[in-house]
Amino acid sequence: MKITIKEIAREANVSIATVSMVINKKDQNITEVTRNRVLEVVKKYNYLPNAMAGSLVTQRTHIIGLVLPDITNPFFPGIARGAEDKANEKGYSIIFCNTDDKLEVQEKYIESLTKKMADGIIIAHSSSSEKMPEILERCKVPIILIDRDFDSENICGKVLVDNSNGAHMAVSYLIEQGYKKIAYLSGPLKTRTAYERLEGYKKALSDYEIEFNDKLVKFGEYRIEWGRNGVNELLEEKEDFDVIFCGNDLIAIGAMKELKEKGYHIPDDIGVMGYDDIYMASLVEPSLTTVRQPNYQMGYRAMELLEERLKKAPGSDNTPSDMKTITLDTEIIVRNSVKINKKVKS
Amino acid sequence: MKITIKEIAREANVSIATVSMVINKKDQNITEVTRNRVLEVVKKYNYLPNAMAGSLVTQRTHIIGLVLPDITNPFFPGIARGAEDKANEKGYSIIFCNTDDKLEVQEKYIESLTKKMADGIIIAHSSSSEKMPEILERCKVPIILIDRDFDSENICGKVLVDNSNGAHMAVSYLIEQGYKKIAYLSGPLKTRTAYERLEGYKKALSDYEIEFNDKLVKFGEYRIEWGRNGVNELLEEKEDFDVIFCGNDLIAIGAMKELKEKGYHIPDDIGVMGYDDIYMASLVEPSLTTVRQPNYQMGYRAMELLEERLKKAPGSDNTPSDMKTITLDTEIIVRNSVKINKKVKS
């Protein structure tokens, strides 16, 4: 038989209110002896309170929705893990959702999370389509944005990385190592990350007074296949380049594969630099020089922000002061796909 | 203001029962006109029913717990994704939990899932410690085991891969390519997977009348670092070997790294074979010949099994006939870290 607070109360000869108070440590006014009597019965039956029933009255489920494009993409497990660790620390559970960057899937998930009364949502949203504000609007719980920026009413926090600065650092680094003709295989320009990284790329070039050459910049998906194809697109331009900066590590890995198959030597003939520092980056050959995004931190801090916000009364509106943006720093990870101090040599 | 079924009922001039019936499509007895009136109000307010409140009475949360060692380990995202896809298809949500293979963490998660009234749990459990049965016993919901076998009362399904057979296939393959001295870098023997793969390794050797040599078998963690260390342990034995079969791909990748650094050429000097076929396996150099475990399928089928089981009334006990075991097949993925038809050459 399923055992409820009622049974415990009956067996311990107290009211259910007393049991509830003991369980929730609101027992300043409960005598030692009653408390122990209750606790004993609780233990005897291995009683665990039904959180749902409690949630109904407290209006808190301690469930957080984590909406990501695809956990199978090596960029995301770290984020998920970070969020989960912090959540667990604070007594929250995480429902996770893969959108494949499809707007209608994302919408469905947000609806589902709303129905299940998630206390909040952490989301790496999909595209900045016009429907986004409406979708987010409809969702009444606090939302934390990660990785991809966007502006809307009920967003109460953002954890971003400075893409522009990351790309700027990367390209500056390449230039300082002596590279002059820097090609760029970007992700899809409709994503904010790609757009911002392109900005950083351009700014670094102009800082060092290198002319921007749009024949050296190609746009595609954040995938290995695009890395391969992108290299070919670049080669077809018959425009000289000595290093390829890539929109992410997957592109970089694809680019390296293709270059090697075409007989180029990395980094001697052509350097390759990535972005993200996924697990694989250190394992490919040559190991990939890249820009580390602190993805564990992203998840962790996002959950931290959310937990902070959730200290306010349930259902309470966001005040402007709730809105907090954390911008995490990137870091250049020097490995072997880019020559160090190339200029000295050539 | 938060809008509930009561508001909808009032505004539509019907009872809340009617609204409930319309929403849940139990509306055979509702007139077209009432239905539409209700639906209109629902739409007007973007009303979404509070699933928790419903769950309280139906005793179904449509929440599934997915308990994994570590989503950051490349073996697991595929499983998670498979489970999530099927879950989503059937209207379930997944709460995910990382145990780091720690028993007390696992216990805590199972407790949390029980409190939150998860309808079921899919778990790649941690170690076969003596406490496991007790932990599982206490958890009253249906449990599906994945990847790692175990026996206990309320387990109502298993999705396993035949580790012994997988290893047997792999080693047989190696032998048939002409390899004779096959070293084995195993995972920790306390895990069932490692134990079974060792069985398969031994059986293949004996099938081909090759003597088992325990100097060629070393045990460590399922990690890259162990691959590196394992190679050194093998080399120290001064025992000849022409290929290393590895307990998983991470070990294989580590082994390859170490071998290459030591100046060995793969596969010409020494072959390396992995197990799992994680994403990275095709990206390392040389690309890794390995045994594919169908991990997306594992997650997917596990959720399928669970969903099937959940068609029974909530709280109903497992009958022996509920217990279903699915054993998925492995497949050899031929790449470049093992020589094909070595015997012809040498």
Next chain:
DNA sequence: ATAATTTACTTAAACGTTTAAATAAAGGAA
């Protein structure tokens, strides 16, 4: 000694649904 306060509980309403049972109106059979 009486009133006021504190302590240790209990009562009962509330949370937002689902659903079995009740009811009332309409339609059909006798």
Next chain:
DNA sequence: TTCCTTTATTTAAACGTTTAAGTAAATTAT
């Protein structure tokens, strides 16, 4: 017409908690 069914809807109990308000006894203050 009267009775029986069917149809369309409502009533009310139930799900398992939390918590504000109430109460009775014990303690302290006056």
